[in-house]
Amino acid sequence: MTRREIIKLFGVSGLVLTIQQPLSLFTQYNNKMEKKNFEVIIIGGSYAGLSSAMALGRSLRNTLIIDAGKPCNKQTPHSHNFLTQDGSTPKEISEIAKNQVTKYNSVKFYNGLAVSGKRSKSGFEITTSKGDVFTAKKLVIATGIKDLMPNINGFLQCWGISVVHCPYCHGYEIRNKKTAIIANGERAFHLASLVNNLTKEITIITLGTKDFEENQLEKIKRYNIKIVEKEISEIEHQNGQLEKIVFKDGSTENFECAYASIPFEQNSNIPKELGCELTENGHIKVNFMQKTTEEGIFACGDNSTMMRSVAIAVSSGNISGAVINNELTQESF
Structure with missing residues (x-):
């Protein structure tokens, strides 16, 4: 037609x-x-x-x-x-x-x-x-x-904007920024190894007790990657742009972006x-x-x-x- x-x-x-x-x-x-x-x-x-x-x-x-x-x-x-x-x-x-x-x-x-x-x-x-x-x-x-979004205030609003899933899709745009990796175990280690080439300010937030092999922990330490074993209550943001992560114990830390592995x-x-x-x-x-x-x-x-x-x-x-x-x-x- x-x-x-x-x-x-x-x-x-x-x-x-x-x-x-x-x-x-x-x-x-x-x-x-x-x-x-x-x-x-x-x-x-x-x-x-x-x-x-x-x-x-x-x-x-x-x-x-x-x-x-x-x-x-x-x-x-x-x-x-x-x-x-x-x-x-x-x-x-x-x-x-x-x-x-x-x-x-x-x-x-x-x-x-x-x-x-x-x-x-x-x-x-x-x-x-x-x-x-x-x-x-x-x-x-x-x-x-x-x-399947986690029960974290502000997460959905940041998803795909400043909280992302893939360094190949988004990593270049958020290079050299203070970065959180919201994941644990093998997935967190894999993301950290890739993101380490894009920024030197990386913190892994495990949302609970860390789950890494000894050799993984050695590499994480060697590259000065921090591990925070806390649960997140909220992501503070402006129009989807991450500014601060608020933990359930009341403490906070400023970040500019985050990678997250979600189901x-x-x-x-x-x-x-x-x-x-x-x-x-x-x-x-x-x-x-x-x-x-x-x-x-x-x-x-x-x-x-x-x-x-x-x-x-x-x-x-x-x-x-x-x-x-x-x-x-x-x-x-």
Whole structure:
């Protein structure tokens, strides 16, 4: 459908289409579409899902993206370590990607939440919260993960801004600053080893009794990294910018930023419903072609890797799209 046809359909005159508007119009149109059967359904329309959709769209595969529009990095101010987009906001990258994917007419968008899935005669059947049912031969799960925030006042407001998870995504921007690492054991030691190259003022806050091996403690001491065995009651901040950590014993310490290792869960229950195995860390188990343990189901993005970044999500999505197209070709040619 051309832009002129879309405008005619909705009775809009003199409309200037911005980057966001094509997707908005496509979603409104396709939420009312009669077509319910596709070759591929992609659940999740962020970086991994859109990348998969582009690969499929360029191969003229009839593809449906189901997305609720709630990305996990919505309050992260800038995205880094992604060639051509270093320093852009997550929203800017997403809007450019959506605008480019809408150019492939075989890819359709559905604005809504996929709530359940099951196998069907044709492959898979996905039901949304609005009661719409769609079927497809192949399924891509690009639903991401949900961070489980600790019960610390101010933590959520700082998450992704000055309290971060990854030195590759954020480390350069917070280099040479007084830094806290809110973690314990192996995860804290791993973060400290990486962050030590970015700043020399590091304090590990273990939120309780420290849990390190002797050789780890020796290295922590050698690099003058402090260990604080206290629990945190509050993070004082200004608009998400960390200023002070308040401990439960009433003491405080000023910091400029922090790394934190927090638990997560899958953002969707559909992988479990369909029998997809998880790793011991809670990610969807996939092979190098992004195939899950269930035939015909692929997973990409944060839900299936510890390497949590826009660049990795885009890469894994592209792989899943190419592999699915090859499978569909082998099944029909």
